[in-house]
Amino acid sequence: MKKENRTVLQISRLLLTVFLPFILLMTILQFYTFNIDFYLSTYEKNNVQESTGMGMRDLERVTIKLMDYLKDREENLDIQATIRGEMREVFGEREKLHMIDVKQLFLKAFALRKLGFLLIAIALMAIYRLSNDPLRDIYKSVLWSGLVPLIFALILLILMQIDFNKYFTHFHEIFFDNDLWLLDPEKEVLIQMVPLEFFIEISTKIFSWFLGIQLVLSAAAYKMLRSGKIKSY
Template sequence: MLRNNYIHSIFQVIIIVYLPIVILLSILQVYALNENFYTKEFKKNHVSENTKIELEDLNRITTELIDYLKDRRNDLNIFAEIKGKKSTVFGEREKKHMKDVKKLFQRGFILRNVGIVLLIGALLGLSKISENANKAIYQSLLGSSILSLGIMIFIFVLIQEDFYKYFTYFHKIFFENDLWMLNPKTDILIQMLPLDFFYDIATRVIGSFVGIMFSIGGISFYKLRKS
């Protein structure tokens, strides 16, 4: 009996912890690998004017960048017409940074996929060992929603206060070097993806995440009250 209670608790903790991770990484993938989102941001941030690269070429470069992050191509030796002259788009520092970014994305994909497997296992496990499986599952979903919403709202408040500050903290935590410190006057990568781009993607990811977790929490609370 004690062993079942212990396993029961482990399954609930897995749901509480991994559900928001899987949802957050999935939403991030939707935006970070969405070519239409990039095109809208290029127009909004006047990227064509700043880089002297036509929008059509910017879209092609984006396609190749996304293919690189998806591991569909091995390098970023990309050429485009810049200021009327055909030349390489990214310098060595930019390529090295994107190699680090790619590694981060690949780890994120692995974490998300492992999380999906653990979630399925935990849900099936609760269904088998719990006397009231539905209640246990809804309790886990509600707990996950409350915890993740609290954390995400706190993060949203912080980035509203000073996005650049916490964007910098993010890079210092997840990157072991300073290759991410690019020159906006000379480096095409940061001209294509300025700070406003990352602010927009962050707020959209947070907004979508909050909406999904709030819905899950609301449905779970309703089901628990009804039962």
Template sequence: MKVTNKTVSIIMTVLLFLVVLLSNLQYLAFNLNFYINEFDKYGVKYVTGMDKSQLSKVALRIQDYLYGKSESLQIDAVIDGQNQKVFNDRELEHMRDVRKLFENGFLIRNLMIFIYILAFLFLYFRKEDVFYHTYRGMLFVILFLLVTGAIVSLDFNRWFIYFHHIFFDNNLWQLDVTRDKLIQMLPEGFFSDISYLTFRNSIITYIIIGFVSFLLKGKKDSKIGL
């Protein structure tokens, strides 16, 4: 089957779109300052009974666990003046699923980077204007993300539930806010904020990529003409 330049350019656009989106999500998911700001925003210390230092300690454990630096999520913390274990069995089971999701996300993102480089080189050696294709692709990506972001923001809870049904084959994610520390620390507003910032940062990245590609498009051909 003959592979056309247009097909490869579409694949490149999709790959770049997903790589940037996943990378921005990863940046926030492992940014302790983001967690601390969210804890302050939602008054998490009053809900959990943990002060700022204890919340930071638990947040670091969550990040280390999801990144694969720690084999166990469980941690002791001072809650309402007493040292005790933070998470129950249901929370630990759910986070095992979340960790698997992150591991697969890292693997897929890195694989997409590799395929993107191959696609880029494929077009380059066919003497295609790769930057022109990238510029056009970013225009579509930005428009798509703006529309998608607007739709999701109208009813985030609905799409948040859809997300869990798609990526989890159990109901362990349905936690009790009156009892489970995980959802007390990371309420729905936390995920709404991380989604918004991921979208916003990604759009900024796409604009930069698109602008640079616009400046570079046609440069190769003009040099060849000289």
């Protein structure tokens, strides 16, 4: 095989290894972030009706507005609801500014996921064209794509159980360059709707599913590599 072809093949394997777990994680994140039933169930568990002073119908309406905003289907978060018997604007200026940052983070992450799909498609075409044994190369890439993320997800799940608030704070300090995320649970509706308990539950679900699916993919790839049903080099 020519040197340049070998280089392209190596890069293709690397792209598959890197972007496969990222796409999986973003897809699971998207499922829970935009799942209205999940939000409503956590509102019941966390007694959000009492903490916000809002009825469930208003909570559902406001949540849908939030989700549409994060999907870039809404230009702003201007919305009114009955809060403790008074019709008023739900979100204050600080909450709206923070959600601008959150929205941009989501849009960048999902744009990167789209790029990941494209790069994986290109990588698969390159592997099939250049490899002497494309299936083995693909299975190896899938196997390797699970190892580091599996370890990372497992460690993260353990750390979240030990001190979620500490690592939740680190996350915000890494991804946000301001302190707008520090909201007052006594006054601001956004943090009353999604308190720390909400983030503990959604993070645990996301990384548990990620860990489980990665285990299945890695186990399936390993089984195929060991089966002898694919051509050897």
